[in-house]
Amino acid sequence: MSFHASLGNLSLKQLRAFVCVAESRSFTSAATLLNLSQSAVSLLVRELESELGLKLLDRTTRSVRMTEAGAELHPVAARVLQDLGAAIAGSRELADRRRGRVRFACSPLQSSLLVPRLIGTFKARYPHITIVLRDTPGGEIIDLVASGEVDLALGVLPADTPFVAAEPLLTDDLLLIHPRSYGWGPRRRPTWKDIAAHPFIALGEHNSTRYLVDYHAAQVGVRLTPACEVAFVWTAIGMVDAGLGLSLIPGHARPIVQKFADVAMQPFEPQRIKRPIALMRHRQRTLSPAAEAFADFLRENFPRHDRRTPAARS
Template identity: 30%
Template sequence: MALNFHQLHIFYTVVDKGSFSAAAQALHMTQPAVTMQVQSLEDYFGTKLLHRSTKRIELTEAGRALLPYARQSIELIRETDAAMSRFTRQLKGRLQLGASLTIGEYILPRLLGPFGKEYPHIAISMKVMNTAQIMEEILNHQLNFGLVEAPVQHPDMHMEPVMNDELKLIAPASHPLAQRSEVTLTEAIRYPFVLREQGSGTRLVMEEQLKARQIDPRSLNIVMELGSTGAVKSAVEAGVGISFVSASSVKHEVALGLIKIVPLADAEFKREFYSIYLKSALLPISAVTFLTFLRERDLRQWL
């Protein structure tokens, strides 16, 4: 019997999740099937790898020795998929992902077209929702991975930056700031603001940047909080206030002269977009190919 990567993956997931039942749920397998695969791995090495109890599994000395190699094998498979994905042009299957609001509404629609031309046999299914919902669906195995606008903290989640973005100060065309060639951040925060809701990726990045400049976000004159970038843009256009939004989200309004981007003389609001997926998951090759596309292409030509 040859050493089986699938069994190493199952063994690693059992240890990572702390139980056979949790590993079975994560791997979409039955618990007896998980147990059988671990037993087959133990038979291959001729030694016990896990002590089983009613509460939690524990690694034997042999299991502790095997664990880092199992982890490395998973990483090697991921790296192999990433390296080979650029050479594969006849991929088939469905790409299922979640995207937070700004990414899903304004960024990805401009990228999915070029991606689809290169990989026409991959069907794309995208859900646009907030970061908390994306994490919940990934944890429940309803999505392969997600793209979000702010870092997330979860022990089971892998996160890595895949794209860059920048928030810009926007104002209605008739606003006093719209006539300026540039303004300072101190000048800008004297005016009423329309912002995304608390907890949104855009709001979090804006608040972190203000704090880094010793400005308390609570000191802003926030006259309205809205649940989408589209609503924020409409409110700014109507003269309700000014705001910070992704530069990619206002190209249309700026071209029409409805909204002006106001250059800041003393601040930049740069951020990264992140991919998130389960640490224990092996992404399908379609997902690996899409993430490689985002990392390695010059996306500015489409954005």
């Protein structure tokens, strides 16, 4: 006998009533468990039998027993109710932000300095939400958001980019690093001409910091010709530590620079250049409750920022 035909007008209430009666072997007990009247339970079972065209229960004044058809239906119906209950409970956990999975992208520098403690605090609040961190070069982050490969990303606020919505979270400055052997004291304020007069260690062409440096240097008529070009901030710091030149890097790299005794650092202030860091998401995709929770957490825990900061190209 098979119950894989059309479900017709079967209802969960009917299945639940049948399973409860079959397991308790009593309409009275089933009515108590379901918080229904005995007549209501009897009606639900009769409706189920009528819909299937089968007798499921043999009733006497003293007992209730499953028929052959009822015995075959019972484990299937019980499993359906159990699986559905688990699915509903899981959905409620997702809706209540008790569990889930968030795909998050940021630059390697941010993933090592800004993000780990934030994730630690978030996990303490939401222990069953998994963060899948993509530490990837800044030039690739917007593509990951636009393609839907990540739910959220942290990066330099882009110019008007289709499909990517960006919300500023903080504003970073530019940090000038140079060998201590240059002898520049803390009171000296290097200019663009000072930068151009020394070997310059540049970040890659697709790096947002490189774009800002080249743009603002050109604004004052200075063209920087890199002595070396590197992909990562750590490499630029290492080059400076080796005495190969100076560099301009993101301000939040200060904790790394402090570990290099032969590298001096100071804010580069001739034009008060700022890097707006933004939380990015796809414009046309709905965030999961877990991703919404992480986005809310980032908004709450990042420093206040100046929303008037103009956009920069990534």
